Amino acid sequence: MEFPTDSNLIVGLDRADDAGVYKITDDIAIIQTIDFFTPIVDDPYWFGQIAVANALSDVYAMGGVPKTAMNIVCFPIDQMDISILRRIIQGGIDKMKEADVVLAGGHSVEDNEMKYGLAVTGFIHPDRILTKRNLKVGDRLILTKPIGTGIINTAIKGGRASGKIIEKVTSLMTALNKEAAEIMKDYPVHACTDITGFGLLGHIAEMVVDSEFGIKIQSDMIPIISGAIDCAGMGLIPAGAYKNREFREKMVDISSSVDRSIQDILFDPQTSGGLLICVDSKSAADLLIRLKNKGMNAAIIGEVLLEPKGRIVVR
Amino acid sequence: MSIIVDAKGLSCPQPVLMTLDKLKEIQKGEIIVKVDTDTSKENVSRAAQSQGWDVADIQEKEGGYQLTLKKE
Numbered sequence: 001m002e003f004p005t006d007s008n009l010i011v012g013l014d015r016a017d018d019a020g021v022y023k024i025t026d027d028i029a030i031i032q033t034i035d036f037f038t039p040i041v042d043d044p045y046w047f048g049q050i051a052v053a054n055a056l057s058d059v060y061a062m063g064g065v066p067k068t069a070m071n072i073v074c075f076p077i078d079q080m081d082i083s084i085l086r087r088i089i090q091g092g093i094d095k096m097k098e099a100d101v102v103l104a105g106g107h108s109v110e111d112n113e114m115k116y117g118l119a120v121t122g123f124i125h126p127d128r129i130l131t132k133r134n135l136k137v138g139d140r141l142i143l144t145k146p147i148g149t150g151i152i153n154t155a156i157k158g159g160r161a162s163g164k165i166i167e168k169v170t171s172l173m174t175a176l177n178k179e180a181a182e183i184m185k186d187y188p189v190h191a192c193t194d195i196t197g198f199g200l201l202g203h204i205a206e207m208v209v210d211s212e213f214g215i216k217i218q219s220d221m222i223p224i225i226s227g228a229i230d231c232a233g234m235g236l237i238p239a240g241a242y243k244n245r246e247f248r249e250k251m252v253d254i255s256s257s258v259d260r261s262i263q264d265i266l267f268d269p270q271t272s273g274g275l276l277i278c279v280d281s282k283s284a285a286d287l288l289i290r291l292k293n294k295g296m297n298a299a300i301i302g303e304v305l306l307e308p309k310g311r312i313v314v315r
Numbered sequence: 316m317s318i319i320v321d322a323k324g325l326s327c328p329q330p331v332l333m334t335l336d337k338l339k340e341i342q343k344g345e346i347i348v349k350v351d352t353d354t355s356k357e358n359v360s361r362a363a364q365s366q367g368w369d370v371a372d373i374q375e376k377e378g379g380y381q382l383t384l385k386k387e
Contacts, residue, residue, distance in 0.1 A: 158328035234365045235331045235358035242354050 018058040033058035036117020048091025049174040054272035055118035060181035061194040064124035071106025074115035130192040139304040140284035145274025148228030188280040195273030217302040232261035240269035351379030
């Protein structure tokens with residue numbers, strides 16, 4: 001298909017990135033993104049918070065600042081009490097306030113299946129856009145949130161997760177990537193993305209596919225939500241994790257010494273996951289300390305290599 | 316007659332939970348689990364192995380899979 005475009009569309013559909021970027025002047029570009037989904041937690045207020053944190057994340061991953069948002073709501077008004085929708089929106093609004101984002105409007109549709117999310121507009125200097133490409137040899141990869149939300153959410157659905165684990169995963173999914181995005185501006189960051197539905201390795205694959213680089217991942221350095229390994233071992237794995245693996249396994253060489261449950265977690269679809277920051281090796285340790293000082297369970301999980309090109313090696 | 320857990324038409328984690336409940340109930344022996352997706356087949360296999368059961372056989376049947384789980 002040929003999409004309508006012009007020369008000011010800096011990031012568009014031709015190379016799938018986290019968000020679209022359109023240059024307004026030499027100093028300002030707008031970033032646009034949209035995301036909405038069905039509830040992943042029972043509590044409507046926390047669902048609203050998660051949906052907003054997730055929708056804003058794409059702007060942070062591009063290095064930008066989200067500014068305005070429009071609510072997108074699908075709701076079965078004949079079958080469900082309107083107070084539930086109010087709680088969802090309230091969660092969303094509270095999260096927008098925390099992010100310093102204004103709500104400019106929205107649109108609702110009657111639908112049998114409830115959904116909520118945002119269309120977001122943000123700003124960025126056209127020269128400072130961070131995409132998934134532009135890696136440099138030796139760069140380190142820093143992940144800013146632990147992974148395993150898909151598996152834990154499957155366990156929650158099955159009533160196999162403790163209150164403590166539910167609380168932990170909810171706080172991770174509602175956490176904005178705002179601080180991480182602000183801190184990384186002080187460092188020579190070459191590329192960035194956020195970890196969502198394709199899982200950690202799926203999103204790393206997007207960074208190296210058809211590129212001049214490969215990426216080595218140190219699996220024992222990856223922060224994993226406590227309980228996720230046990231849940232994976234028990235078979236509480238979402239279908240998306242298998243699909244993600246099937247889609248990218250030809251690009252990935254995983255050492256047989258990596259535990260099977262950990263392999264599953266590497267492909268586990270994440271909701272409102274952390275940023276994956278690709279930074280110059282000399283600055284990696286310093287950036288990591290700054291992130292950790294803000295309370296993030298972040299880690300250096302890998303590095304960019306010249307070989308094997310277009311592939312991921314997991315040790 | 317083997318004990319049968321029919322989890323066809325159910326999405327994960329339901330087949331896993333039904334299997335785990337049954338394994339816990341009977342402790343040892345043989346059970347047959349019927350599922351209809353690849354995800355359920357994989358997940359039920361892992362659930363069984365995590366409890367020390369062997370996946371003795373997997374057959375494609377009736378548009379799905381039939382897993383035979385054994386523990387001595």
